[in-house]
Amino acid sequence: xxxxPAPPAPPESPSPSPAxxxxxxxxxxxPRRSEGHxxxxxGPRREGGGxxxxGGGxxxxxxxxxxxxxxxxxxCRFCVEHVDFIDYKKVDMLQPFVQERGKxxxxxxxxxxxxxxxxxxxxxxxxxxxALLPFATEL
Amino acid sequence: xxxxxxxxxxxxxxxxxxxEVNKIVATLEHSSxxxxxxxxxxxxxGTRRLAYRVAKHREGFFVYMVVKSTQGDLIKELxxxxxxxxxxxxxxxxxxxEELKRQQKLGKHRERRAGRxxxxQAPPAPPQPAQQVxxxxxx
Numbered sequence: 001x002x003x004x005p006a007p008p009a010p011p012e013s014p015s016p017s018p019a020x021x022x023x024x025x026x027x028x029x030x031p032r033r034s035e036g037h038x039x040x041x042x043g044p045r046r047e048g049g050g051x052x053x054x055g056g057g058x059x060x061x062x063x064x065x066x067x068x069x070x071x072x073x074x075x076c077r078f079c080v081e082h083v084d085f086i087d088y089k090k091v092d093m094l095q096p097f098v099q100e101r102g103k104x105x106x107x108x109x110x111x112x113x114x115x116x117x118x119x120x121x122x123x124x125x126x127x128x129x130x131a132l133l134p135f136a137t138e139l
Numbered sequence: 140x141x142x143x144x145x146x147x148x149x150x151x152x153x154x155x156x157x158x159e160v161n162k163i164v165a166t167l168e169h170s171s172x173x174x175x176x177x178x179x180x181x182x183x184x185g186t187r188r189l190a191y192r193v194a195k196h197r198e199g200f201f202v203y204m205v206v207k208s209t210q211g212d213l214i215k216e217l218x219x220x221x222x223x224x225x226x227x228x229x230x231x232x233x234x235x236x237e238e239l240k241r242q243q244k245l246g247k248h249r250e251r252r253a254g255r256x257x258x259x260q261a262p263p264a265p266p267q268p269a270q271q272v273x274x275x276x277x278x
């Protein structure tokens with residue numbers, strides 16, 4: 001937030017060098033990820049700046065200049081509840097993190113933090129081994 | 140060697156009579172006593188649906204045990220017995236003491252931190268007027 005005012009301040013002049021740099025720095029990944037990030041971190045800033053503001057640089061052009069809505073920042077459900085151990089026996093707790101076909105949902109979908117995702121993956125794999133969760137649903 | 144805690148789950152064929160399950164449990168208890176271990180807890184979860192077919196069964200009778208032992212040989216022996224018995228179609232042993240230790244450590248750490256300074260309640264995510272933004276833009 002602090003370093004942004006200087007280079008891309010005039011939005012009319014499309015200077016080639018700062019734009020790619022800022023995009024690479026902020027949002028290297030797929031667009032979905034960038035939404036999640038900027039929705040939390042850059043949400044309030046963008047409210048004032050609008051599409052022309054410097055903050056609108058990375059996210060703005062991609063979405064056609066105007067932000068349509070703000071994405072709520074996802075929080076790790078296990079961190080909120082202070083879970084220190086994910087029990088593989090509680091299937092109903094693991095179920096929301098598994099797709100219908102039995103795949104483990106990625107972090108970017110569920111918002112789980114990396115530590116809990118690691119424990120979660122382990123728990124799901126244990127549950128699969130003892131037939132509490134499917135490896136893949138049979139058709 | 141430190142005492143270790145294991146989770147042991149085994150699945151019997153759904154048609155197994157109750158006495159036979161009890162017999163298996165009794166043999167496991169007996170052999171764990173011989174090897175200097177102890178079965179802390181035995182839970183019969185009853186007949187449950189399996190997430191996938193195991194030995195052509197779609198259901199199974201689950202038995203859950205917590206085993207405490209200082210010798211790894213006990214687990215070898217228990218698993219051998221489960222493998223031999225015809226009624227058991229699946230079993231899984233998981234060593235849990237390290238994870239429980241980690242859980243306790245994290246809990247203690249959290250308590251300490253909570254005691255040191257009155258923790259501010261993390262404010263719940265502010266209700267964002269997500270829906271109103273496009274409406275305002277349209278006007």
